[in-house]
Amino acid sequence: MRARVPRSNPVHLLTLGGDRPKPEFFSMLRRLWQSAMIGLARSASLKGLMQNNRTAAAMMQRYVAGGTAGEAVATARDLAAKGISVSLFYLGEYVETREGIDEAVREKLAAIKALSDAGLDIHVSVDPTQIGLGVSSDLMAENARTIGHALADAARGPGRHCLMLDMEDHTTIDATLALHDDLAAGGIPVAVTLQAYLKRTEADLQARIQPGGMVRLVKGAFVAGPEIAHVGNAAIKENSRKLIDLMLSQKARDCGFYPVIATHDDRLQDYAIERAKAIGWAPDAYEFEMLFGVRTKLAETLAASGHRIRLYTPFGRDWWPYGIRRIGENPASLPLLVRSLVSR
Ligand SMILES: Cc1cc2nc3c(=O)[nH]c(=O)nc-3n(C[C@H](O)[C@H](O)[C@H](O)COP(=O)(O)OP(=O)(O)OC[C@H]3O[C@@H](n4cnc5c(N)ncnc54)[C@H](O)[C@@H]3O)c2cc1C
Known part of the structure:
Protein backbone atom coordinates (compact mmCIF):
# COMPACT_ATOMS: atom_id res chain seq x y z
CA MET A 1 0.00 0.00 0.00
CA ARG A 2 1.45 3.26 -1.07
CA ALA A 3 -0.41 6.48 -0.54
CA ARG A 4 0.15 7.84 -4.03
CA VAL A 5 -0.98 11.42 -4.04
CA PRO A 6 -3.13 12.52 -6.98
CA ARG A 7 -0.95 15.02 -8.82
CA SER A 8 -3.80 17.51 -9.09
CA ASN A 9 -4.20 17.94 -5.37
CA PRO A 10 -1.30 16.87 -3.22
CA VAL A 11 -2.82 18.03 0.06
CA HIS A 12 -5.71 15.62 -0.17
CA LEU A 13 -4.45 12.48 1.51
CA LEU A 14 -7.09 11.04 3.79
CA THR A 15 -7.07 12.36 7.33
CA LEU A 16 -7.66 10.17 10.33
CA GLY A 17 -11.09 9.17 11.56
CA GLY A 18 -13.72 10.33 13.97
CA ASP A 19 -17.27 11.28 13.07
CA ARG A 20 -17.64 14.56 14.87
CA PRO A 21 -17.15 17.67 12.73
CA LYS A 22 -13.90 19.35 13.71
CA PRO A 23 -13.57 23.09 14.16
CA GLU A 24 -12.15 24.68 11.03
CA PHE A 25 -8.99 25.77 12.76
CA PHE A 26 -8.10 22.21 13.72
CA SER A 27 -8.86 20.86 10.24
CA MET A 28 -6.66 23.55 8.77
CA LEU A 29 -3.86 22.61 11.16
CA ARG A 30 -4.35 18.96 10.23
CA ARG A 31 -4.17 19.72 6.51
CA LEU A 32 -1.06 21.78 7.06
CA TRP A 33 0.49 18.95 9.08
CA GLN A 34 -0.35 16.37 6.43
CA SER A 35 0.86 18.49 3.53
CA ALA A 36 4.10 19.02 5.45
CA MET A 37 4.41 15.24 5.86
CA ILE A 38 3.75 14.67 2.15
CA GLY A 39 6.41 17.23 1.32
CA LEU A 40 8.84 15.43 3.63
CA ALA A 41 7.90 12.06 2.09
CA ARG A 42 8.56 13.26 -1.45
CA SER A 43 11.82 15.12 -0.86
CA ALA A 44 14.59 13.06 -2.44
CA SER A 45 17.36 14.97 -0.65
CA LEU A 46 15.70 14.58 2.74
CA LYS A 47 15.11 10.90 2.02
CA GLY A 48 18.84 10.40 1.39
CA LEU A 49 19.69 12.28 4.56
CA MET A 50 17.15 10.55 6.79
CA GLN A 51 17.80 7.04 5.56
CA ASN A 52 21.36 7.54 6.81
CA ASN A 53 20.27 9.07 10.10
CA ARG A 54 20.46 6.67 13.04
CA THR A 55 17.80 8.37 15.17
CA ALA A 56 15.35 8.44 12.27
CA ALA A 57 16.11 4.80 11.44
CA ALA A 58 15.48 3.82 15.07
CA MET A 59 12.17 5.71 15.05
CA MET A 60 11.01 3.96 11.87
CA GLN A 61 11.70 0.54 13.33
CA ARG A 62 8.25 0.85 14.83
CA TYR A 63 6.69 0.77 11.35
CA VAL A 64 9.24 -1.11 9.22
CA ALA A 65 10.35 -4.67 9.94
CA GLY A 66 13.94 -4.47 8.73
CA TRP A 319 11.66 3.37 4.31
CA TRP A 320 11.50 7.16 4.62
CA PRO A 321 8.39 7.96 2.49
CA TYR A 322 6.32 5.17 4.09
CA GLY A 323 7.52 5.83 7.63
CA ILE A 324 7.04 9.58 7.52
CA ARG A 325 3.42 9.11 6.43
CA ARG A 326 2.77 6.88 9.44
CA ILE A 327 4.33 9.56 11.64
CA GLY A 328 2.08 12.06 9.86
CA GLU A 329 -0.99 10.06 10.91
CA ASN A 330 0.18 10.23 14.49
CA PRO A 331 1.01 13.84 15.42
CA ALA A 332 1.98 12.67 18.92
CA SER A 333 5.29 11.56 17.37
CA LEU A 334 6.25 15.14 16.43
CA PRO A 335 8.84 15.56 19.20
CA LEU A 336 10.61 12.37 18.13
CA LEU A 337 10.59 13.48 14.51
CA VAL A 338 12.08 16.87 15.36
CA ARG A 339 14.78 15.16 17.39
CA SER A 340 15.75 12.99 14.45
CA LEU A 341 15.68 15.92 12.03
CA VAL A 342 18.18 17.89 14.12
CA SER A 343 20.39 14.98 15.19
CA ARG A 344 23.31 13.66 13.17
C1 LIG B 1 -3.71 -3.42 5.98
C2 LIG B 1 -4.00 -2.12 5.31
C3 LIG B 1 -3.85 -2.01 3.93
C4 LIG B 1 -4.15 -0.83 3.29
N1 LIG B 1 -4.07 -0.77 1.93
C5 LIG B 1 -4.52 0.34 1.29
C6 LIG B 1 -4.60 0.37 -0.13
O1 LIG B 1 -4.24 -0.59 -0.84
N2 LIG B 1 -5.08 1.50 -0.71
C7 LIG B 1 -5.50 2.59 0.03
O2 LIG B 1 -5.95 3.58 -0.56
N3 LIG B 1 -5.39 2.59 1.38
C8 LIG B 1 -4.93 1.51 2.02
N4 LIG B 1 -4.86 1.51 3.40
C9 LIG B 1 -5.05 2.77 4.15
C10 LIG B 1 -6.51 3.02 4.45
O3 LIG B 1 -7.19 3.32 3.26
C11 LIG B 1 -6.70 4.18 5.43
O4 LIG B 1 -6.21 5.37 4.86
C12 LIG B 1 -5.99 3.98 6.76
O5 LIG B 1 -6.05 2.67 7.20
C13 LIG B 1 -6.64 4.88 7.82
O6 LIG B 1 -7.98 4.51 8.03
P1 LIG B 1 -8.47 3.57 9.26
O7 LIG B 1 -9.69 2.90 8.82
O8 LIG B 1 -7.36 2.71 9.70
O9 LIG B 1 -8.95 4.45 10.44
P2 LIG B 1 -8.72 5.89 11.01
O10 LIG B 1 -10.09 6.38 11.26
O11 LIG B 1 -7.82 6.70 10.15
O12 LIG B 1 -7.96 5.62 12.37
C14 LIG B 1 -8.54 4.87 13.43
C15 LIG B 1 -7.71 5.04 14.66
O13 LIG B 1 -6.36 4.58 14.48
C16 LIG B 1 -5.42 5.58 14.85
N5 LIG B 1 -4.26 5.58 13.92
C17 LIG B 1 -4.32 5.49 12.60
N6 LIG B 1 -3.06 5.57 12.07
C18 LIG B 1 -2.21 5.70 13.12
C19 LIG B 1 -0.77 5.80 13.25
N7 LIG B 1 0.04 5.81 12.18
N8 LIG B 1 -0.23 5.88 14.48
C20 LIG B 1 -1.04 5.87 15.57
N9 LIG B 1 -2.40 5.79 15.51
C21 LIG B 1 -2.98 5.71 14.31
C22 LIG B 1 -6.20 6.90 14.71
O14 LIG B 1 -5.67 7.89 15.54
C23 LIG B 1 -7.60 6.51 15.10
O15 LIG B 1 -7.74 6.54 16.50
C24 LIG B 1 -4.58 0.31 4.06
C25 LIG B 1 -4.72 0.20 5.44
C26 LIG B 1 -4.46 -0.99 6.06
C27 LIG B 1 -4.66 -1.10 7.55
Missing part, protein backbone atom coordinates in the same frame (compact mmCIF):
# COMPACT_ATOMS: atom_id res chain seq x y z
CA GLY A 67 15.88 -4.02 5.51
CA THR A 68 15.61 -7.53 4.06
CA ALA A 69 13.01 -10.25 3.59
CA GLY A 70 14.94 -12.36 6.13
CA GLU A 71 14.64 -9.65 8.79
CA ALA A 72 10.93 -9.20 8.05
CA VAL A 73 10.36 -12.94 8.40
CA ALA A 74 12.13 -12.90 11.78
CA THR A 75 9.53 -10.30 12.86
CA ALA A 76 6.78 -12.43 11.32
CA ARG A 77 7.87 -15.40 13.45
CA ASP A 78 7.68 -13.28 16.62
CA LEU A 79 4.20 -12.12 15.64
CA ALA A 80 3.13 -15.68 14.80
CA ALA A 81 3.97 -16.65 18.38
CA LYS A 82 1.29 -14.11 19.45
CA GLY A 83 -1.24 -15.50 16.96
CA ILE A 84 -0.73 -12.65 14.47
CA SER A 85 -0.08 -13.23 10.74
CA VAL A 86 1.63 -10.90 8.27
CA SER A 87 1.46 -9.70 4.71
CA LEU A 88 4.95 -8.64 3.65
CA PHE A 89 5.39 -5.53 1.56
CA TYR A 90 8.68 -4.55 -0.07
CA LEU A 91 9.02 -0.79 0.21
CA GLY A 92 9.69 1.29 -2.83
CA GLU A 93 7.81 4.41 -3.73
CA TYR A 94 7.21 6.15 -7.01
CA VAL A 95 8.98 3.38 -8.95
CA GLU A 96 9.31 4.46 -12.53
CA THR A 97 12.59 2.96 -13.73
CA ARG A 98 12.99 -0.53 -15.13
CA GLU A 99 15.69 -1.24 -12.51
CA GLY A 100 13.35 -0.18 -9.69
CA ILE A 101 10.56 -2.39 -11.03
CA ASP A 102 12.89 -5.39 -11.47
CA GLU A 103 14.20 -4.89 -7.93
CA ALA A 104 10.65 -4.81 -6.52
CA VAL A 105 9.83 -8.08 -8.31
CA ARG A 106 13.05 -9.72 -7.03
CA GLU A 107 12.27 -8.66 -3.46
CA LYS A 108 8.67 -9.93 -3.67
CA LEU A 109 10.10 -13.28 -4.80
CA ALA A 110 12.60 -13.22 -1.92
CA ALA A 111 9.72 -12.57 0.51
CA ILE A 112 7.77 -15.52 -0.91
CA LYS A 113 10.76 -17.83 -0.48
CA ALA A 114 11.54 -16.62 3.05
CA LEU A 115 7.91 -17.02 4.18
CA SER A 116 7.73 -20.46 2.59
CA ASP A 117 10.99 -21.58 4.24
CA ALA A 118 9.63 -20.39 7.60
CA GLY A 119 6.38 -22.34 7.14
CA LEU A 120 4.27 -19.19 7.49
CA ASP A 121 1.37 -17.94 5.36
CA ILE A 122 2.85 -16.94 2.02
CA HIS A 123 1.17 -13.58 1.85
CA VAL A 124 2.65 -10.60 0.03
CA SER A 125 1.18 -7.21 -0.82
CA VAL A 126 1.96 -5.54 -4.13
CA ASP A 127 1.36 -2.03 -5.47
CA PRO A 128 0.46 -2.25 -9.18
CA THR A 129 2.69 0.72 -10.03
CA GLN A 130 5.57 -0.89 -8.15
CA ILE A 131 5.59 -3.77 -10.63
CA GLY A 132 5.16 -1.75 -13.77
CA LEU A 133 1.67 -0.21 -14.16
CA GLY A 134 3.29 3.21 -14.61
CA VAL A 135 5.09 1.82 -17.69
CA SER A 136 2.38 -0.41 -19.18
CA SER A 137 -0.42 -2.78 -18.17
CA ASP A 138 1.41 -5.57 -20.01
CA LEU A 139 4.57 -5.14 -17.94
CA MET A 140 2.52 -5.11 -14.73
CA ALA A 141 0.65 -8.25 -15.79
CA GLU A 142 3.85 -10.09 -16.75
CA ASN A 143 5.46 -9.27 -13.40
CA ALA A 144 2.31 -10.12 -11.46
CA ARG A 145 2.17 -13.52 -13.17
CA THR A 146 5.82 -14.18 -12.26
CA ILE A 147 5.11 -13.36 -8.61
CA GLY A 148 1.75 -15.16 -8.63
CA HIS A 149 3.14 -18.40 -10.08
CA ALA A 150 6.06 -18.40 -7.61
CA LEU A 151 3.56 -17.94 -4.79
CA ALA A 152 1.22 -20.66 -6.07
CA ASP A 153 4.18 -23.08 -6.44
CA ALA A 154 5.39 -22.36 -2.90
CA ALA A 155 1.88 -22.56 -1.42
CA ARG A 156 1.78 -26.32 -0.98
CA GLY A 157 1.22 -26.49 2.78
CA PRO A 158 -1.68 -25.25 4.90
CA GLY A 159 -2.19 -21.52 5.40
CA ARG A 160 -3.89 -18.52 3.86
CA HIS A 161 -1.50 -17.89 0.98
CA CYS A 162 -2.20 -14.81 -1.07
CA LEU A 163 -0.94 -12.29 -3.55
CA MET A 164 -2.76 -9.18 -2.30
CA LEU A 165 -3.07 -6.33 -4.77
CA ASP A 166 -3.04 -2.92 -3.09
CA MET A 167 -5.23 -0.23 -4.64
CA GLU A 168 -3.78 3.11 -5.65
CA ASP A 169 -5.60 6.20 -6.93
CA HIS A 170 -8.86 5.85 -8.85
CA THR A 171 -7.22 6.04 -12.29
CA THR A 172 -5.57 2.65 -11.62
CA ILE A 173 -8.68 0.74 -10.54
CA ASP A 174 -9.83 -0.74 -13.86
CA ALA A 175 -6.34 -2.03 -14.66
CA THR A 176 -5.90 -3.45 -11.15
CA LEU A 177 -9.27 -5.21 -11.15
CA ALA A 178 -8.65 -6.63 -14.64
CA LEU A 179 -5.30 -7.96 -13.40
CA HIS A 180 -6.95 -9.47 -10.33
CA ASP A 181 -9.66 -11.21 -12.35
CA ASP A 182 -7.14 -12.52 -14.87
CA LEU A 183 -4.87 -13.97 -12.14
CA ALA A 184 -7.86 -15.48 -10.32
CA ALA A 185 -9.05 -17.13 -13.55
CA GLY A 186 -5.53 -18.59 -13.91
CA GLY A 187 -5.77 -20.26 -10.48
CA ILE A 188 -3.42 -17.87 -8.64
CA PRO A 189 -4.40 -17.28 -4.98
CA VAL A 190 -5.00 -13.56 -5.44
CA ALA A 191 -7.03 -10.89 -3.65
CA VAL A 192 -7.66 -7.22 -4.21
CA THR A 193 -8.06 -4.12 -2.07
CA LEU A 194 -11.22 -2.01 -2.48
CA GLN A 195 -11.70 1.48 -1.07
CA ALA A 196 -14.85 2.56 0.79
CA TYR A 197 -14.43 6.21 -0.20
CA LEU A 198 -15.37 5.43 -3.81
CA LYS A 199 -18.98 5.15 -4.99
CA ARG A 200 -18.12 2.44 -7.54
CA THR A 201 -16.82 0.10 -4.81
CA GLU A 202 -20.20 -1.46 -4.02
CA ALA A 203 -20.49 -2.78 -7.60
CA ASP A 204 -16.81 -3.84 -7.69
CA LEU A 205 -17.31 -5.71 -4.43
CA GLN A 206 -20.51 -7.47 -5.54
CA ALA A 207 -18.68 -8.70 -8.64
CA ARG A 208 -15.94 -10.29 -6.48
CA ILE A 209 -18.33 -11.76 -3.90
CA GLN A 210 -20.24 -13.75 -6.52
CA PRO A 211 -17.31 -16.00 -7.59
CA GLY A 212 -16.20 -16.44 -3.95
CA GLY A 213 -13.17 -14.17 -4.10
CA MET A 214 -11.20 -12.43 -1.36
CA VAL A 215 -11.32 -8.67 -0.86
CA ARG A 216 -9.50 -6.39 1.57
CA LEU A 217 -11.71 -3.40 2.42
CA VAL A 218 -10.00 -0.13 3.39
CA LYS A 219 -11.34 3.41 3.74
CA GLY A 220 -8.90 4.65 1.08
CA ALA A 221 -5.81 6.79 1.36
CA PHE A 222 -7.02 9.24 -1.31
CA VAL A 223 -9.85 11.67 -1.82
CA ALA A 224 -11.77 12.61 -4.94
CA GLY A 225 -14.74 14.82 -5.77
CA PRO A 226 -18.38 14.02 -4.93
CA GLU A 227 -19.05 12.84 -8.51
CA ILE A 228 -17.10 9.65 -7.80
CA ALA A 229 -16.40 9.64 -4.08
CA HIS A 230 -17.98 9.85 -0.66
CA VAL A 231 -16.61 13.00 0.90
CA GLY A 232 -15.77 13.36 4.58
CA ASN A 233 -15.02 10.88 7.36
CA ALA A 234 -18.65 10.31 8.37
CA ALA A 235 -19.78 9.47 4.82
CA ILE A 236 -16.81 7.15 4.25
CA LYS A 237 -17.43 5.40 7.52
CA GLU A 238 -21.12 4.98 6.72
CA ASN A 239 -20.22 3.42 3.36
CA SER A 240 -17.65 1.19 5.12
CA ARG A 241 -20.45 -0.20 7.29
CA LYS A 242 -22.64 -0.80 4.24
CA LEU A 243 -19.79 -2.64 2.47
CA ILE A 244 -19.03 -4.68 5.61
CA ASP A 245 -22.70 -5.74 5.59
CA LEU A 246 -22.23 -7.05 2.04
CA MET A 247 -18.92 -8.75 2.83
CA LEU A 248 -20.38 -10.49 5.86
CA SER A 249 -23.77 -11.28 4.33
CA GLN A 250 -25.33 -14.71 4.12
CA LYS A 251 -24.91 -14.55 0.34
CA ALA A 252 -21.15 -13.87 0.65
CA ARG A 253 -20.83 -16.80 3.05
CA ASP A 254 -22.73 -19.10 0.69
CA CYS A 255 -20.44 -18.03 -2.18
CA GLY A 256 -17.30 -18.93 -0.18
CA PHE A 257 -16.17 -15.30 -0.13
CA TYR A 258 -13.31 -14.38 2.27
CA PRO A 259 -13.67 -10.87 3.81
CA VAL A 260 -10.67 -8.87 5.02
CA ILE A 261 -11.54 -5.78 7.06
CA ALA A 262 -8.45 -3.54 7.08
CA THR A 263 -8.80 -0.70 9.57
CA HIS A 264 -7.46 0.64 12.86
CA ASP A 265 -10.93 1.93 13.66
CA ASP A 266 -12.06 -0.20 16.60
CA ARG A 267 -15.68 0.86 16.17
CA LEU A 268 -15.70 -0.54 12.63
CA GLN A 269 -13.97 -3.70 13.86
CA ASP A 270 -16.65 -4.11 16.56
CA TYR A 271 -19.33 -3.54 13.95
CA ALA A 272 -17.85 -6.31 11.76
CA ILE A 273 -17.62 -8.69 14.72
CA GLU A 274 -21.28 -8.10 15.55
CA ARG A 275 -22.36 -8.61 11.93
CA ALA A 276 -20.27 -11.79 11.63
CA LYS A 277 -21.83 -13.19 14.81
CA ALA A 278 -25.35 -12.31 13.69
CA ILE A 279 -24.93 -14.12 10.37
CA GLY A 280 -23.00 -17.04 11.87
CA TRP A 281 -19.55 -16.60 10.31
CA ALA A 282 -16.90 -18.74 11.98
CA PRO A 283 -14.06 -16.59 13.40
CA ASP A 284 -11.60 -18.20 10.97
CA ALA A 285 -13.75 -17.43 7.91
CA TYR A 286 -12.79 -13.72 7.79
CA GLU A 287 -9.94 -11.58 9.07
CA PHE A 288 -8.86 -8.15 10.20
CA GLU A 289 -5.77 -6.42 8.90
CA MET A 290 -3.83 -3.50 10.34
CA LEU A 291 -0.46 -1.84 9.70
CA PHE A 292 2.62 -3.08 11.57
CA GLY A 293 3.38 -0.65 14.39
CA VAL A 294 -0.04 1.04 14.48
CA ARG A 295 -2.34 0.40 17.48
CA THR A 296 -0.33 -2.71 18.33
CA LYS A 297 -2.26 -3.36 21.56
CA LEU A 298 -5.51 -3.44 19.62
CA ALA A 299 -4.08 -6.03 17.22
CA GLU A 300 -2.87 -8.14 20.15
CA THR A 301 -6.25 -7.90 21.84
CA LEU A 302 -8.01 -9.09 18.69
CA ALA A 303 -5.62 -12.04 18.40
CA ALA A 304 -5.99 -12.90 22.09
CA SER A 305 -9.78 -12.92 21.77
CA GLY A 306 -9.66 -15.47 18.97
CA HIS A 307 -9.96 -13.22 15.91
CA ARG A 308 -7.81 -13.60 12.84
CA ILE A 309 -5.53 -10.60 12.52
CA ARG A 310 -2.82 -9.91 9.96
CA LEU A 311 -0.35 -7.03 9.92
CA TYR A 312 0.73 -5.36 6.70
CA THR A 313 4.46 -5.52 7.35
CA PRO A 314 6.83 -3.45 5.20
CA PHE A 315 10.55 -4.10 4.79
CA GLY A 316 13.32 -2.63 2.69
CA ARG A 317 15.84 0.18 2.77
CA ASP A 318 13.63 2.79 1.12
